[in-house]
Amino acid sequence: MAEATYLEAIRQGLSEEMERDPDVFLMGEDIGAYGGAFKVTEGLQARFGEGRVIDTPISETGFVGAAAGAAHMGMRPVCEMQFIDFVSCAYSILTNYVATARYRAFLPCPMVVRGPSGGYVRGGPFHSQNPEAAFLHTPGLKIVYPATASDAKGLIKSAIRDDDCVLFFEHKYLYRRIKEELPGADHVVPIGKARVAREGKDLSIVTYAATVWKALEAAEQLATEDGLSVEVLDLRSLLPLDDEAIVATVKKTNRVLIVHEDTVTGGIAGEITARVNELAFEWLDAPVRRVAAHDVPLPYAPQLEDFVLPQTGDIVRAARWMARY
Amino acid sequence: MAASSATAPSRADPTELTRDQLLELYYWMRLTRSLEERLVNLYRQTKVVGGLFRSLGQEACAVGSAYALRREDVLSPLIRNLGSMLVKGATPLEVLRQYMAKGDSPTRGRELNIHFGDVDDRNFIGQISHLGDMVPVMAGVTLSFKLRRQPRVGLVYVGDGATSTGAFHEGINLAAVQRCPLVVVVENNRYAYSTPIGRQCAAERLADKAAGYGIPGVRADGNDVVEVYRTTKAAVDRARRGEGVSLVELMTYRRKGHAEHDNQSYVPAGELERWARENDPLDRYAAVLTGREGVPAAELAAIDARIGQEIDRATDAAEASPPPEPRDCLSGVYADPAVMPALWYREGIQSAVERHERPASWGTHDG
Numbered sequence: 001m002a003e004a005t006y007l008e009a010i011r012q013g014l015s016e017e018m019e020r021d022p023d024v025f026l027m028g029e030d031i032g033a034y035g036g037a038f039k040v041t042e043g044l045q046a047r048f049g050e051g052r053v054i055d056t057p058i059s060e061t062g063f064v065g066a067a068a069g070a071a072h073m074g075m076r077p078v079c080e081m082q083f084i085d086f087v088s089c090a091y092s093i094l095t096n097y098v099a100t101a102r103y104r105a106f107l108p109c110p111m112v113v114r115g116p117s118g119g120y121v122r123g124g125p126f127h128s129q130n131p132e133a134a135f136l137h138t139p140g141l142k143i144v145y146p147a148t149a150s151d152a153k154g155l156i157k158s159a160i161r162d163d164d165c166v167l168f169f170e171h172k173y174l175y176r177r178i179k180e181e182l183p184g185a186d187h188v189v190p191i192g193k194a195r196v197a198r199e200g201k202d203l204s205i206v207t208y209a210a211t212v213w214k215a216l217e218a219a220e221q222l223a224t225e226d227g228l229s230v231e232v233l234d235l236r237s238l239l240p241l242d243d244e245a246i247v248a249t250v251k252k253t254n255r256v257l258i259v260h261e262d263t264v265t266g267g268i269a270g271e272i273t274a275r276v277n278e279l280a281f282e283w284l285d286a287p288v289r290r291v292a293a294h295d296v297p298l299p300y301a302p303q304l305e306d307f308v309l310p311q312t313g314d315i316v317r318a319a320r321w322m323a324r325y
Numbered sequence: 326m327a328a329s330s331a332t333a334p335s336r337a338d339p340t341e342l343t344r345d346q347l348l349e350l351y352y353w354m355r356l357t358r359s360l361e362e363r364l365v366n367l368y369r370q371t372k373v374v375g376g377l378f379r380s381l382g383q384e385a386c387a388v389g390s391a392y393a394l395r396r397e398d399v400l401s402p403l404i405r406n407l408g409s410m411l412v413k414g415a416t417p418l419e420v421l422r423q424y425m426a427k428g429d430s431p432t433r434g435r436e437l438n439i440h441f442g443d444v445d446d447r448n449f450i451g452q453i454s455h456l457g458d459m460v461p462v463m464a465g466v467t468l469s470f471k472l473r474r475q476p477r478v479g480l481v482y483v484g485d486g487a488t489s490t491g492a493f494h495e496g497i498n499l500a501a502v503q504r505c506p507l508v509v510v511v512e513n514n515r516y517a518y519s520t521p522i523g524r525q526c527a528a529e530r531l532a533d534k535a536a537g538y539g540i541p542g543v544r545a546d547g548n549d550v551v552e553v554y555r556t557t558k559a560a561v562d563r564a565r566r567g568e569g570v571s572l573v574e575l576m577t578y579r580r581k582g583h584a585e586h587d588n589q590s591y592v593p594a595g596e597l598e599r600w601a602r603e604n605d606p607l608d609r610y611a612a613v614l615t616g617r618e619g620v621p622a623a624e625l626a627a628i629d630a631r632i633g634q635e636i637d638r639a640t641d642a643a644e645a646s647p648p649p650e651p652r653d654c655l656s657g658v659y660a661d662p663a664v665m666p667a668l669w670y671r672e673g674i675q676s677a678v679e680r681h682e683r684p685a686s687w688g689t690h691d692g
Contacts, residue, residue, distance in 0.1 A: 025472065051472050057502055062495030065461025066468055072444055073469035093492065096455050097462065103658050104436045105451040107444065139658045139665070163660035240662075254689045285688040 004182045007175040009149040010040055010114075013156035014078065016185045018048050021076060024160055025052040027063045028080030037082050038116055038175060060089035064113060068098050068165075071111045076160055081115030084169060085129040098165045099140030112159045114168035117145070118210055118261055119293075119309050121173055124300035130209075130262040130293075132169055132238055136271065142191055143239040145169040147212035149180045151236055154189030162191060171210045178213075192237045194245035200231030203319055204249040206272060207259040208235040211310060215259055218315035228323055238268055246272060247280050254285040255322050259315055264292035286325035291318045342551065347618060350392060350550050351625065354384040354607050356632050357408035360417050363636050364424055368585055372644070374426040375437045380405040382548070382580035385606035386512050387482075388412055389553025390575070393561045394480055399466050400449040401459045401481040405512065405579070407439050409482070414447035415439075417636055421643035434649035456487035460496030460509065467505035467564075478564045480508045480557070486517025488531055497570065501538040504569035508560040511572060512547065514579035519591040532574035540570045547575030548606040551613075578604065 004012060018024045025048075026041060032055040035042030045053035056063040060081065067077035081087045087094070094113065101107040119128035135141050142164060146152040152170060159166035197212055198219050205215040212234045219230035233249050235242065250256055256276055258269035269290040276288050291310045299305055342350070361379050368377045380387060387408030391400055394413070402409045407420065422430035423441055431441035432451070442451035450466070452459055463481035470477040487493050488511055500507045511531045515522045528534065535542025541563075545556040553575060560571035578600045582589045589597065614620040655665045 054503070057495070057498055059461075059495035059499055061458075061492050062461045062464065062499040065458060065492065065496060066465030066499055069462040069465025069467075070469040070472075071465070072450065072462075073466055075469050075472070077465070092455060093458055093461065097453050097458050100453070102660070104432060104440070104453075105442055106432075106657070107442070107450070108660070142659070282687055 002181075003179040004149055005176050005179045006146075006149045006152050006170070007038065007040055008179075009153035009182055010156050010170055011042070011044070012182065013153040013160075014041065015044060015047070017157055017160045018044070018052060020185075021160075023074060024076045024078065025054065025070075026078045026080065027054045027056050027067060029056055029058055029082045031055060031080050036080060038172065040170075041080065060086050061093050064090040065093045065097065067111045067113075068093070068101065068109050071109045072101070072107050076110050078112040078114060078160060081113065083123075083127050083129075084115035084117040084131060085126045087113060087115065087131060087167070088134070091134065094141070094165070095135070095138045099138045101140075102164065103140060108163060109165050110163045111165050112156070112168050113165070114156070114159075114170060116172035116175070117169040118171040118173055119298050119305060120210060122300060122302060122305060123172075123298075125297040128298045128305075130169070130260075132167070133262055133267050135167055136239055136268060140164065141239060142166045142237070143169070144191055144237045145171070145209045146189075146236055147171070147174070147197070147209050147234050149178060150182055150187070151189050151195070151234075153182055154187050155191070155236065158188045158191050161188070166191065169209065173210045174213075189236065192240045192242055194242035195234045195236055196231065196245075196249070197234040198230065198232040200229040201253055202229045203255040203257065203323055204231045204233060204253045205257050205259055205315065205319070206233045206235065206246060206249065208238065209261060211259045211261050214310065214312045215315055217312045218319060221312070221316055222319055226320065226323070228319065230319060241272065241275065243275060243279060246275060250276055250280040251283050254283055255325070256284070256288045257291060257315070257318055257322055258288065259291045259310055261293055261309060263295050264290055265295050267292050286322050289318060289322060291315055342554070344618070344620075347551075347614065348620065348624075348628070350388055350554070351610060351614060352628055352632070353388040353392070353408055353412050354550060354610065355629055356411055356417070356635075357384045357388065358607060359629075359632050359636055360411075360420060361407065363640060364421070365585065367421070367425070367640070373424045375424075377424070377585040378404045378438055378583075379581035379585065380407055382600060382605060383512065383514055383577045384408045385550035385553050385610065386510070386547040386575045386577050389550040390480065390482075390510050390557040390573070392554050393558035394478065397448060398478045398480065398561070399444070399463070401452065401463045401466075401479065402439065402449060403452055403456075403459075403482045403484060403512070404439065405484070405514070406482050410439060410449055413449045414443070415441075415449065417639040418642050421639055422646050425643055425646070426648070427643065427646035428649035428653070429646050433653055435654075455492070457483060457490030457492035457496070459483075460487075460493050461499065462496070463507055464496045464500035464503070464505055467500065467507040468503055470506055471503065476565055478506045478508065478561050480510060480561065482510045482512055484517060485511065485513045485515065485522050485525055485531060486520065488534060489525055497538055497540075497572070501540050501570045504567070506564035506567070507570045508557060508564055509570065509572045510557065511574045512577060513574055514577045516579050516583075516592075518583040518587075521591075530574065532572060535572040538570070538572075540572060542572040542574065544574040544576060547577035548604050548609060550606060550610050
């Protein structure tokens with residue numbers, strides 16, 4: 001079987017689910033004949049028709065709300081945000097309407113909102129965001145953010161099959177930079193389960209999305225230069241978080257560094273720190289620490305963006321500090 | 326309760342109503358008003374847990390428009406559309422239990438007032454408080470009808486205030502582009518909370534907004550129930566024929582405050598009294614029935630009496646309903662997991678401490 005990129009993995013997942021279930025359909029801006037800004041949906045309209053790959057007006061509230069209505073009627077819509085930065089335009093309807101529908105009205109709302117996320121691509125303040133934490137404290141939503149091609153495929157399929165709304169963040173830096181041989185059409189990755197990306201015993205790096213790869217690079221460097229054995233936990237799902245996997249890695253290494261690309265204040269690392277404190281306080285040999293983006297909007301120039309975002313060298317420095325503690 | 330068949334008769338003029346249907350319209354309007362009057366009594370007795378929202382003077386809008394729908398059509402009511410929900414099959418008992426936050430209310434105590442729905446059988450969807458949001462949702466409901474080639478129609482209400490929202494614009498525009506079988510009823514009652522229409526919108530006629538979406542917009546007397554029915558029915562039939570979205574502006578007047586607590590100090594002197602005296606939809610319709618339609622006044626009085634008994638029975642049943650079980654609040658956020666865990670301090674601190682695995686020493690442990 002040929003290797004597929006992270007982007008192709010998402011397309012495969014979408015395509016297989018559309019094949020499997022006639023109620024699955026796609027909505028978004030320029031996703032039809034054009035195939036989407038990043039070509040994730042390329043070829044899908046030709047294959048499935050205009051009724052199942054729908055180009056919408058520029059109206060994130062409009063088509064996210066419409067997805068909810070169609071989902072109430074038993075369909076399984078998948079909405080593409082052209083860039084995930086624009087999901088904030090649909091923040092109200094997602095958090096007020098969609099997330100509460102099952103609870104307040106017993107209305108099923110099986111739908112997916114997906115889109116290219118993240119920086120390291122010189123996209124500037126409005127094409128680089130990681131807004132996942134903004135949705136973390138919204139009961140009723142689920143959030144996934146895969147780091148590998150096979151997880152991207154397995155999680156988009158799980159997200160489409162889930163009976164509630166799943167926000168599917170996909171990292172645009174990874175779209176065409178990583179590839180692997182993908183499992184077949186029956187491959188799904190359960191929502192809420194983390195993955196140990198590298199085994200280790202001296203220190204754990206808990207992370208997700210593009211920084212999984214930076215953590216793996218850092219782990220390799222620390223092994224070579226410092227003889228440190230670093231475990232990397234790829235969360236994959238952010239809501240719900242896999243407490244069991246987080247606690248297991250804390251008990252194994254007794255030192256936890258949390259790394260994410262989102263800004264540090266109010267980022268998911270804070271929530272993970274609180275959980276480690278509540279569930280595994282006595283196992284810690286060092287304070288939990290964070291490597292994340294500085295609390296500024298993401299700037300455009302490479303020199304500026306590189307300073308703001310966490311880099312492999314930052315993770316190495318932070319890990320050394322923790323190992324010495 | 327009257328037979329609730331809202332199916333139009335199969336005759337040359339599809340908007341022509343039989344005598345029974347004309348009386349049914351009266352029944353729903355009177356039921357709406359009497360039920361709200363009962364709710365006022367219960368509110369004053371502090372048996373209504375939250376606020377109370379009246380549709381006094383707007384009953385014809387809700388009833389006449391919903392009467393144009395079939396059972397399989399989906400209705401999206403707003404806070405002043407109790408009448409439309411009753412037409413769609415909501416019962417006074419459900420409404421009373423809901424206002425009184427009972428455990429067997431349609432939302433099991435999770436939501437307030439008439440924020441409830443049923444998409445399995447009677448086909449109406451519970452609103453949320455963010456005005457305008459139901460327009461995109463109903464665009465999607467009706468998009469599903471189009472995609473599945475179902476001969477069903479959706480009807481969504483907005484007030485004059487909600488036409489200012491982005492959600493209204495995005496939803497109606499998307500539905501128009503997709504030619505969804507959707508009727509958007511703008512119920513212009515001239516006030517959004519305390520804000521008069523002139524401070525809401527610079528356009529003379531809200532129906533004119535339709536032109537910007539490339540859809541027909543019509544205006545009708547919202548206090549004439551038969552005109553409301555006929556106007557809406559034409560839009561519903563058009564939608565069912567696959568001709569897309571229509572906007573219907575119903576001119577009416579909100580005679581009570583935003584909610585029961587609102588003293589309407591912002592309303593010019595004499596305005597409320599004038600509307601009550603000259604343009605009450607029930608008075609007007611009763612006069613039509615007893616006049617032109619030749620219905621004996623005693624027949625209307627008998628309907629009123631029957632409604633009174635129905636509401637009495639429903640009130641007794643609602644008052645006897647149990648409150649919700651507190652722990653039910655943890656269920657149903659997701660399909661999976663079905664129940665959220667209670668936080669540790671609700672389990673009892675002692676048991677939480679005992680359950681907490683506690684090592685003998687600190688940090689790195691043997692084994």
